[in-house]
Amino acid sequence: MTNRTAYTNARLLDPATGLDAIGGLLVEGTKIADFGPALFRDGVPEGVERIDCGGACLAPGLVDLRADVGEPGFEHNETLLTASRSAAAGGITALACLPNTDPVLDDVAGLEFIARRAREVKLVKIFAYASVTRETAGREIAEMGLLAEAGAVGFTDGTSPVTDAGVMRRALSYAKTWGRTIFQHPAEPSLAAGGAMNAGEVATRLGLKGISPMAEIIMLERDLRLVEMTGGRYHAANISTAESVDVIRRAKRKGLKVTCDTAPPYFSLTEVDVGDYRTFFKLSPPLRGEMDRRAIIDGLADGTIDAIASDHAPRDQDVKRVPFGQAAFGSVGFETLLPLVLELVHKEHLSLLGALDTVTRRPADILGLKGMGRLAKGGAADLVLFDAERPWKVEAEKLASKSKNSCFDRRPVQGMVLRTVVDGRTVHSKAD
Amino acid sequence: MPPHPHDLDARADSLPHRDLLGIQGLTAPEINLILDLADGYVAQNRSARKFSDVLAGRTVVNLFFENSTRTRTSFELAAKRLGGDAINMSVDGSSVKKGETLIDTAMTLNAMHLDVLVVRHQESGAPKLLADKVNCAVINAGDGAHEHPTQALLDALTIRRHKGSLKGLTVAICGDILHSRVARSNIHLLNIMGANVRVVAPPTLVPSGLDRLGVEVHHSMKTGLKDADIVMMLRLQLERMQGQYLPSQREYFRFFGLDYEKLTVAKPDVLVMHPGPMNRGVEIDSLVADDIHRSVILEQVELGVAVRMACLDLLTRTRN
Numbered sequence: 001m002t003n004r005t006a007y008t009n010a011r012l013l014d015p016a017t018g019l020d021a022i023g024g025l026l027v028e029g030t031k032i033a034d035f036g037p038a039l040f041r042d043g044v045p046e047g048v049e050r051i052d053c054g055g056a057c058l059a060p061g062l063v064d065l066r067a068d069v070g071e072p073g074f075e076h077n078e079t080l081l082t083a084s085r086s087a088a089a090g091g092i093t094a095l096a097c098l099p100n101t102d103p104v105l106d107d108v109a110g111l112e113f114i115a116r117r118a119r120e121v122k123l124v125k126i127f128a129y130a131s132v133t134r135e136t137a138g139r140e141i142a143e144m145g146l147l148a149e150a151g152a153v154g155f156t157d158g159t160s161p162v163t164d165a166g167v168m169r170r171a172l173s174y175a176k177t178w179g180r181t182i183f184q185h186p187a188e189p190s191l192a193a194g195g196a197m198n199a200g201e202v203a204t205r206l207g208l209k210g211i212s213p214m215a216e217i218i219m220l221e222r223d224l225r226l227v228e229m230t231g232g233r234y235h236a237a238n239i240s241t242a243e244s245v246d247v248i249r250r251a252k253r254k255g256l257k258v259t260c261d262t263a264p265p266y267f268s269l270t271e272v273d274v275g276d277y278r279t280f281f282k283l284s285p286p287l288r289g290e291m292d293r294r295a296i297i298d299g300l301a302d303g304t305i306d307a308i309a310s311d312h313a314p315r316d317q318d319v320k321r322v323p324f325g326q327a328a329f330g331s332v333g334f335e336t337l338l339p340l341v342l343e344l345v346h347k348e349h350l351s352l353l354g355a356l357d358t359v360t361r362r363p364a365d366i367l368g369l370k371g372m373g374r375l376a377k378g379g380a381a382d383l384v385l386f387d388a389e390r391p392w393k394v395e396a397e398k399l400a401s402k403s404k405n406s407c408f409d410r411r412p413v414q415g416m417v418l419r420t421v422v423d424g425r426t427v428h429s430k431a432d
Numbered sequence: 433m434p435p436h437p438h439d440l441d442a443r444a445d446s447l448p449h450r451d452l453l454g455i456q457g458l459t460a461p462e463i464n465l466i467l468d469l470a471d472g473y474v475a476q477n478r479s480a481r482k483f484s485d486v487l488a489g490r491t492v493v494n495l496f497f498e499n500s501t502r503t504r505t506s507f508e509l510a511a512k513r514l515g516g517d518a519i520n521m522s523v524d525g526s527s528v529k530k531g532e533t534l535i536d537t538a539m540t541l542n543a544m545h546l547d548v549l550v551v552r553h554q555e556s557g558a559p560k561l562l563a564d565k566v567n568c569a570v571i572n573a574g575d576g577a578h579e580h581p582t583q584a585l586l587d588a589l590t591i592r593r594h595k596g597s598l599k600g601l602t603v604a605i606c607g608d609i610l611h612s613r614v615a616r617s618n619i620h621l622l623n624i625m626g627a628n629v630r631v632v633a634p635p636t637l638v639p640s641g642l643d644r645l646g647v648e649v650h651h652s653m654k655t656g657l658k659d660a661d662i663v664m665m666l667r668l669q670l671e672r673m674q675g676q677y678l679p680s681q682r683e684y685f686r687f688f689g690l691d692y693e694k695l696t697v698a699k700p701d702v703l704v705m706h707p708g709p710m711n712r713g714v715e716i717d718s719l720v721a722d723d724i725h726r727s728v729i730l731e732q733v734e735l736g737v738a739v740r741m742a743c744l745d746l747l748t749r750t751r752n
Contacts, residue, residue: 199639199640199641200640200641201640201641201642201644201645202641203639203640203641204616204639204640204641204642204645205456205616205645206556206557206578207556207557207575207576207577207578207579207613207616208556208557208576208577208578209577210639210640212640276557276560277556277557277560277561318533321533321535321561322533322534322535322561323534323553323555323556323557323558323561323576324555324556324557325555325556325557325576326555
């Protein structure tokens with residue numbers, strides 16, 4: 001007997017096609033069998049499980065471009081199991097994890113380990129980047145062909161930028177052969193070294209070493225020259241400054257194969273939030289000024305910034321309950337991703353479909369995940385059901401992530417995930 | 433004749449703060465209260481009978497994560513002259529090497545029922561982190577490049593005793609502003625008290641956004657010192673000398689070291705200050721440093737004890 005589930009009375013949302021209508025969706029096994037306003041008009045057939053969505057939004061599950069999941073090597077921060085639970089609670093059905101593990105994901109065995117653990121955990125779909133360079137040391141490029149064959153969705157040194165221009169040039173050229181993109185965390189180390197927060201008045205007042213916005217902008221400018229030279233595909237991760245948005249905008253006008261993303265802190269918070277040395281606000285790149293925050297929103301609104309990633313970076317207490325200068329960078333992000341993206345809708349910066357596009361279709365396309373991030377007949381039944389209006393307050397202690405370092409702790413938000421479905425299976429359901 | 437500390441005590445004035453973590457957050461009347469009380473302690477320190485029992489039964493711990501003989505001794509003397517028990521703890525990494533975190537250290541000390549914890553740490557914000565975890569008052573004795581409030585208070589007391597008031601004075605703070613907590617505390621204090629603040633430093637030693645802290649930034653001693661009432665020199669950390677921020681010691685002294693020639697543009701009755709220890713011939717010429725008509729460097733050291741006595745006194749008044 002086929003396992004069939006009918007989602008009725010849903011607000012169907014699909015950024016890929018512009019669909020926004022009340023209707024129903026039928027899941028058969030692991031696939032979407034049908035959907036549309038007319039479906040179930042004559043009632044739900046016998047023998048089909050029915051889920052009444054009560055008018056809530058039913059959209060493609062979120063695809064997360066960037067997460068640091070800790071396993072292998074940093075299981076005290078997060079494991080693939082706890083990360084999967086947290087992602088599922090955030091409405092994320094597929095995620096790509098960074099290679100900054102121990103050992104680094106720079107060989108086929110590492111990728112196979114992730115794939116095996118993901119199968120065992122069997123909650124959300126977990127993909128992995130492989131490192132651009134061996135050990136993410138920035139010197140020799142990794143075995144990109146073998147790694148692409150083994151399933152690497154892209155190449156990145158994760159939180160370590162590829163700083164050597166020659167290495168970046170070779171990586172962009174070589175990755176092209178395998179149809180993969182180089183994902184860069186743009187931060188010129190000679191301008192960022194030792195810095196703890198954005199350079200400027202607040203850092204000066206707090207006596208903290210600043211990270212100049214130029215560290216990001218200069219590396220971006222350099223990389224884009226190399227993209228122009230090599231014809232490679234390049235993605236800038238975690239864009240945080242107004243000038244970066246301009247640089248990307250110009251590159252796109254030139255027709256370069258460039259995409260970029262940002263993360264919720266960069267359109268929701270500023271350097272002022274660091275307050276009295278609150279280490280949960282120590283992020284990489286650092287929180288910037290108000291003008292930068294607004295420029296990021298503008299970049300999202302005009303499509304210069306393609307996607308929003310969770311930039312999930314779990315860190316345990318030992319590395320956060322220390323003086324700011326010594327604290328680790330990062331904040332957890334899975335469970336706050338959707339409500340903060342929806343905040344852009346509530347504040348009328350983006351349309352609902354436009355906002356969802358940044359966390360569904362576009363990240364799936366950037367990663368080359370065919371058929372993901374959209375509603376399609378015959379496509380995988382990866383869905384999120386959410387109430388876009390429902391208010392709640394982020395309470396870090398209640399997050400499913402193993403680490404509780406949320407820079408949005410105690411923030412009132414609007415938009416709650418009610419159910420997350422992966423390949424037709426409910427992997428998270430909000431208990432009322 | 434300044435009031436005797438115990439007369440002030442009778443007024444039962446106190447600070448509406450549990451801790452002294454920085455000058456930022458203090459008001460002009462609060463600063464004046466500390467300085468008035470310190471004035472009284474200067475008189476006590478100069479008398480034959482230097483001791484009182486204001487802190488009798490109280491325990492003050494000097495927790496220093498960075499070496500500092502003068503500041504630590506000054507706090508120790510201040511606590512002892514008020515009749516308190518002063519204990520010095522130098523954490524040169526022994527507990528830290530065993531894996532103990534700053535918060536573990538704080539919790540351990542907290543269990544011993546201290547009254548005041550005086551903290552120096554190489555990281556900005558470390559005293560604040562400790563203050564959130566302990567029940568006693570915390571005094572910041574210098575954290576990273578953030579603040580060193582008692583140094584700014586003793587500088588203010590020194591200036592006030594010579595000039596009568598800080599209001600309207602032109603004060604030039606010169607040298608390594610980028611790494612200086614003394615500069616930041618002084619900038620805040622002088623702004624609160626109505627002085628005109630200038631900083632003079634090579635561009636590589638000026639942190640970004642400094643002009644938004646209410647100071648004029650100069651890169652020339654000639655313009656920065658013009659008509660100055662006070663010149664505060666800062667210690668240049670010699671390890672920063674070669675290549676990274678400055679080309680050489682020789683070049684630094686030529687353009688930014690204080691000598692008589694550069695001082696000629698300042699007011700004739702200009703006061704020269706330095707928080708010490710000095711690098712003679714690097715940021716300051718010995719002739720200027722030792723000029724008893726202009727240099728008040730040793731007086732700063734003397735008044736430091738009185739200011740710290742006032743701070744210990746005020747912070748323990750409301751804590752029974």
